Amino acid sequence: MNTTDPSEQNLIFPQGEKANPDYFTGNAWVKLLVNENEFNSVIGNVTFEAGARNNWHTHPGGQILIVTDGIGYYQEKDKPIQSIQRGDVIKIPADIKHWHGASRDSSLTHIAITAVTPKGSIDWLERVTDKEFNSYSVS
């Protein structure tokens, strides 16, 4: 790669397209790796800038996140925010309301493997408010 930016030299996949702002707060990018017509899963590489996160949502068939870079947050409804980082694998059961994204001070990159079911792969819900996002505290 023709870059002097160390953070770009470590990219495994291209950054991809800007994520849909209807479903993301802050800047995020999605590189689709496997589309849902090939297998019963959709696989994407997602990069979140510090402070960026997706809306609350559910997956009818569940989802696996493989964190490849940075530090971020994962939260299930009615539970505290968990810190996630490079090397973590998060298994999200079907129909559990949750969100994921970067932390306040670091970007996050994860691979998302989402099961495709007759009910689809994702149902988007409301935004994660700043108050919710900022509720993270070290336990």
Ligand code: MN
């Ligand atoms: Mn998810």
